[in-house]
Amino acid sequence: MINLERRKALKAGGGLGLLGLFAAIGLIRPGMAAVETKLFAFDAKSMNEALDALGVIIPQSSEAIHLTVPEIAENGAVVPVTVLSSLANTEQIHILVEKNPNVLAANFTFPEGTESFVTTRVKMKETSMVIALVKADGKFYRIAKEVKVTAGGCGG
Amino acid sequence: MGNPMKIRASVKDGVTEVKVLMQHEMETGLRKDADGKLVPAWHITEVKAQHNGKTVLEGQFGTAVSKNPYLVFRFKGGAPGEKISVNWVDNKGDTRSDEAEIS
Numbered sequence: 001m002i003n004l005e006r007r008k009a010l011k012a013g014g015g016l017g018l019l020g021l022f023a024a025i026g027l028i029r030p031g032m033a034a035v036e037t038k039l040f041a042f043d044a045k046s047m048n049e050a051l052d053a054l055g056v057i058i059p060q061s062s063e064a065i066h067l068t069v070p071e072i073a074e075n076g077a078v079v080p081v082t083v084l085s086s087l088a089n090t091e092q093i094h095i096l097v098e099k100n101p102n103v104l105a106a107n108f109t110f111p112e113g114t115e116s117f118v119t120t121r122v123k124m125k126e127t128s129m130v131i132a133l134v135k136a137d138g139k140f141y142r143i144a145k146e147v148k149v150t151a152g153g154c155g156g
Numbered sequence: 157m158g159n160p161m162k163i164r165a166s167v168k169d170g171v172t173e174v175k176v177l178m179q180h181e182m183e184t185g186l187r188k189d190a191d192g193k194l195v196p197a198w199h200i201t202e203v204k205a206q207h208n209g210k211t212v213l214e215g216q217f218g219t220a221v222s223k224n225p226y227l228v229f230r231f232k233g234g235a236p237g238e239k240i241s242v243n244w245v246d247n248k249g250d251t252r253s254d255e256a257e258i259s
């Protein structure tokens with residue numbers, strides 16, 4: 001229930017800073033926020049919802065993130081995505097597909113010693129922007145590229 | 157108990173590259189079967205890779221990761237013969253762990 005109410009509140013308030021405010025006044029216990037925020041982020045239906053759920057406040061566009069995706073994906077069920085971040089102290093990489101029913105595809109967390117690089121494959125319902133969202137030094141950065149899908153990867 | 161993963165790990169110039177191919181349906185919960193009924197979501201939610209007991213990568217998957225998820229990542233260190241282990245958990249609570257030697 002807390003999550004639902006929080007989502008409504010986030011929508012109402014445009015999401016800016018409310019999460020922090022709630023944490024400050026104790027509506028969300030700090031330990032709990034980290035885990036639950038991320039898991040319900042996977043249910044987000046729009047970019048704004050996903051960014052709110054991840055606690056992102058207006059990510060900056062960055063050239064230091066390299067996102068490799070095909071320009072045209074013939075099969076939306078298998079779209080290779082590679083993200084390489086040259087930002088110092090990259091902690092997390094999130095992969096989002098803007099027009100998918102659930103926007104957030106995957107999160108990766110990089111401990112010390114692991115290179116801020118990951119390759120995986122995602123499903124895409126239709127032509128959409130693919131966004132790499134990188135958390136480095138506590139701040140969020142992003143880069144987006146469009147992938148044209150000729151046959152969707154969801155549904156029968 | 158899920159099906160076994162394929163894991164390949166090789167070290168070059170002090171950096172180990174790990175490639176993992178998991179076997180999982182990754183059902184989105186949005187697809188309908190032949191009778192028009194929704195097929196319930198069934199997908200991996202968490203993945204963790206370890207080297208010598210130290211976590212080298214943690215991931216969380218949503219429904220949009222492709223069937224039989226593929227993952228490549230690199231970490232500093234690692235030597236031939238040392239073990240890499242990968243573990244996943246899905247939304248039904250099923251789990252699978254596999255190991256491979258670095259070459």
